[in-house]
Amino acid sequence: MVLEEFYKLNNGQRIPKIALGTWQTPNDVAAQVVEAAIDAGYRHIDTAIAYENESGVGLGLKNALKKTGIHRESIFITSKIPAEVKSRDATIRCIQESMERLDCYHVDLMLVHAPRPWTEMDKPGANRYYKENVDVWNALEEAYEAGKFRSIGVSNFSIDDLNNILAGGRVVPAVNQIRVHIGHVPTDLIDFCEQNGILVEAYSPNATGRLMKIPEVCAMAEKYHVSVPQLASRFVLQLGLLPLPKSVHEERIRQNAKLDFEINSTDMAVLLEMDGL
């Protein structure tokens, strides 16, 4: 069962193979969503400072542990330093505030949310923030070495952004969390990450809901008697990546993790050929 399976990170830590995404999950529903996910067997929750729901996630975690008797060590929590935070001091402040909101004595994985502030992400010729990203990374390394985080990583980093960290840091990122879904598979970046021992987490595995409107994808899901989100996460897993499906509905959260079927190689090739989604 996928919910009980793990990948191994480059520092030896285990990471559950599927996570509940929480972007656009309001703080006041995050607690019940996290409780429902843990009840359904999820052991990995993905949040971020920018999602403004860390306190809800922390509360849900606390309630679920109390209710089920599951040990904190069995749950994997990821958060992220905002894309706009690009100094050492601001990173240190964010770490402390994030841990307070999550009400955790350690965070399993802390990521740099993006290499540049969001308003500058897709601007050609914009500042690459190479020096600043190393400063942020060094602050994460110190917190990692102090035991606040079990692992550290990045998100939305290109090959150039990763090379900058590999050259300027002491710790190789454990993870690069990037957008990967049927119709959007950045093969060169995925290969680079694999060659450098960096696990790729696939965010927006359902293309934030858009995949459900693509007739060819719906037809393929029907063929396997599964929903589009099930097909979408299975596709990501068969690429060796870690899907982060998001839902706020309990029945969907349960269904999205039922992934014990296999997409055959011909259909994987068809899905891989879809582009531009």
Ligand SMILES: NC(=O)c1ccc[n+]([C@@H]2O[C@H](COP(=O)([O-])OP(=O)(O)OC[C@H]3O[C@@H](n4cnc5c(N)ncnc54)[C@H](OP(=O)(O)O)[C@@H]3O)[C@@H](O)[C@H]2O)c1
């Ligand atoms: N690092 C980054 O920069 C970054 C960027 C984007 C996302 N992420 C992470 O990746 C996670 C997932 O990405 P995403 O939020 O774009 O979501 P997604 O999983 O690609 O799609 C979520 C959408 O699909 C719907 N949905 C989910 N399961 C469904 C089902 N079984 N049937 C029908 N509809 C269903 C959800 O609606 P309901 O909620 O109403 O069910 C929501 O509208 C995020 O939550 C976040 O944790 C990270």
